[in-house]
Amino acid sequence: GYDNLSKIQRIVPESVIPKLNLLETTLINFADENKGKVIPSRVDGKHAGIITIDEIFRGYAERLGNRAQDIKEIPLNFKEMREAIRNDRLSDLMYQSISTMSVEANIADDIRHQFRSEIEEYDIEITDDYVGSSTMPHKINPKDFENVKSFWKAFSPRVMTALFGQITEHQGDSTNEFLADTIFESFAGLTYTTGKLNKAIQNLKFKDKN
Numbered sequence: 001g002y003d004n005l006s007k008i009q010r011i012v013p014e015s016v017i018p019k020l021n022l023l024e025t026t027l028i029n030f031a032d033e034n035k036g037k038v039i040p041s042r043v044d045g046k047h048a049g050i051i052t053i054d055e056i057f058r059g060y061a062e063r064l065g066n067r068a069q070d071i072k073e074i075p076l077n078f079k080e081m082r083e084a085i086r087n088d089r090l091s092d093l094m095y096q097s098i099s100t101m102s103v104e105a106n107i108a109d110d111i112r113h114q115f116r117s118e119i120e121e122y123d124i125e126i127t128d129d130y131v132g133s134s135t136m137p138h139k140i141n142p143k144d145f146e147n148v149k150s151f152w153k154a155f156s157p158r159v160m161t162a163l164f165g166q167i168t169e170h171q172g173d174s175t176n177e178f179l180a181d182t183i184f185e186s187f188a189g190l191t192y193t194t195g196k197l198n199k200a201i202q203n204l205k206f207k208d209k210n
Contacts, residue, residue, distance in 0.1 A: 004184040008093065009076045011187050019194040020068040020100070024061045026198050027107075031057035034206050039114070053206060060107050067100040087165045090183055094162030097186045098155060104190075104197050105152035108145040111204065115142045144200035151193045155186055 031054035038050045074092050075081075081089065165179035 004180040005078045007184050008180065008187060009078070011184070011191065012071065012076060012093075015191050016097075016187055016194070017068055017072060019191055019198070020064060020071075023104075023194050023198040023201075024064050024068070026201050027057045027061040027064065030201055030204065031055075031061070037206055039206075056110075060103075063103045064100070064107075067096065067103055071096045071100065084166075087179065090179055091162040091166050094159055094183045094186055097183070097190050098159045101152045101155060101186075101190050101193055104193050105149045108148035108197055108200075111201075112142045112145040112149070115145075142200075144196055144203075148193045148197050148200075151189055151196075155189045158182055158186055 034053040034057075037053045039053050039056070071093070074089060074096065076089075078086050078089070161182050162179065
């Protein structure tokens with residue numbers, strides 16, 4: 001438990017926040033590169049209203065930036081905190097890590113739906129190691145975006161673990177011993193999904209049909 005408290009103190013400022021900032025920049029760059037280009041709004045398909053790509057991606061960047069700021073504002077001086085206060089802060093961190101992953105999953109899911117064959121608004125840069133659909137090799141498979149959503153599905157239930165950790169029956173209650181371990185794993189997962197989504201968007205291309 002205590003080893004992972006130290007790991008959380010390192011991974012948040014040294015890895016999580018820089019990666020979130022990088023992803024925010026990537027989202028803004030994609031918005032700038034595709035300024036004024038029109039796309040069906042979100043997941044409503046070809047019957048949807050229209051919206052510009054830069055509006056969508058700047059909205060993503062704002063949401064992500066808000067989450068990063070919320071994480072940065074949570075104190076990490078765990079050794080100076082009483083146990084109950086420390087568990088509250090750990091609960092806050094767990095919520096923010098999952099909430100940030102939820103934003104990333106929402107971004108990934110929006111983009112994934114735009115790959116549907118009846119819409120096909122996006123394409124991706126094909127590399128030598130790219131693998132298409134297992135049943136239709138010619139089909140573009142937005143697997144990196146699907147991976148991000150898959151991680152969110154696996155990690156989001158863990159927020160309940162953090163809430164349970166706020167219940168302390170007595171000083172030195174060992175029933176919360178592994179709370180920090182679970183939260184560290186969630187931040188490790190967030191670090192992974194942030195890097196994965198950043199790379200996927202860097203390889204994303206808008207299909208200009210005009």
